[in-house]
Amino acid sequence: MNSRLLGIVLVGGRSSRMGTDKAKLLHPSGMTFLQHAVGRMREVCGQVCISGSAAESEGTDASTGCSILPDPVAYRGPVTGIAAAVDLAAQQQQEGCFVTPVDMPDLTAEHLRGLLHRWDQFPEMIVCATTENHNSIQPLVAIYPTRLQNELHQLAHSDQRSLFRWIRTQPYQAVPLQQTACKNVNTPTDLEDTLPKR
Numbered sequence: 484m485n486s487r488l489l490g491i492v493l494v495g496g497r498s499s500r501m502g503t504d505k506a507k508l509l510h511p512s513g514m515t516f517l518q519h520a521v522g523r524m525r526e527v528c529g530q531v532c533i534s535g536s537a538a539e540s541e542g543t544d545a546s547t548g549c550s551i552l553p554d555p556v557a558y559r560g561p562v563t564g565i566a567a568a569v570d571l572a573a574q575q576q577q578e579g580c581f582v583t584p585v586d587m588p589d590l591t592a593e594h595l596r597g598l599l600h601r602w603d604q605f606p607e608m609i610v611c612a613t614t615e616n617h618n619s620i621q622p623l624v625a626i627y628p629t630r631l632q633n634e635l636h637q638l639a640h641s642d643q644r645s646l647f648r649w650i651r652t653q654p655y656q657a658v659p660l661q662q663t664a665c666k667n668v669n670t671p672t673d674l675e676d677t678l679p680k681r
């Protein structure tokens with residue numbers, strides 16, 4: 484089990500397109516999306532925290548037993564949560580954060596192991612999933628080294644806060660995954676598509 488990386492599941496944001504909290508949606512496994520996302524992350528990281536927007540939710544999440552790391556400023560996007568998570572990892576003398584979103588129900592621990600394997604070879608670099616069809620960077624399925632703490636804070640405090648653009652200015656390792664593994668569930672229609680077909 485990897486103790487050099489802090490596992491982070493991103494649950495912040497407004498879930499406005501879904502109209503309900505995506506963390507609480509029911510996954511085909513019978514778990515909630517959050518329990519499923521924490522479970523796959525626990526297979527690769529010894530410590531897993533939840534990164535959320537609401538400061539009032541500080542504490543421990545009862546459904547998973549994970550500590551909640553509230554964003555210092557709510558609703559400023561995932562980079563805010565990732566910068567705070569990298570701070571915690573640095574405080575704990577860990578080498579980085581392994582980040583995944585709560586809304587990719589088809590992502591598995593096996594996919595995460597692929598990124599971890601690459602990071603073992605390139606621990607100084609960002610290791611980021613890309614989807615093979617469009618060669619598109621997936622910044623929310625990525626390992627961020629703690630050495631990038633200051634840069635992540637600068638980005639979090641900037642006007643545009645796009646991890647997607649920023650990663651392309653950094654040395655990074657791309658780990659290609661199938662498009663389906665990184666499919667976001669953002670709307671009720673997306674959710675229908677994740678349910679087993681009868």
Ligand SMILES: Nc1nc2c(ncn2[C@@H]2O[C@H](COP(=O)(O)OP(=O)(O)OP(=O)(O)O)[C@@H](O)[C@H]2O)c(=O)[nH]1
Nearest residue numbers: 493494495496497498499500534559560564584585
């Ligand atoms: N910690 C943290 N996570 C976030 C924040 N915004 C989004 N996320 C997470 O990032 C992932 C992708 O989120 P999006 O689909 O872009 O945004 P969303 O707020 O969940 O949904 P919409 O309101 O429909 O855009 C999900 O796992 C969210 O929980 C934020 O401000 N802070």
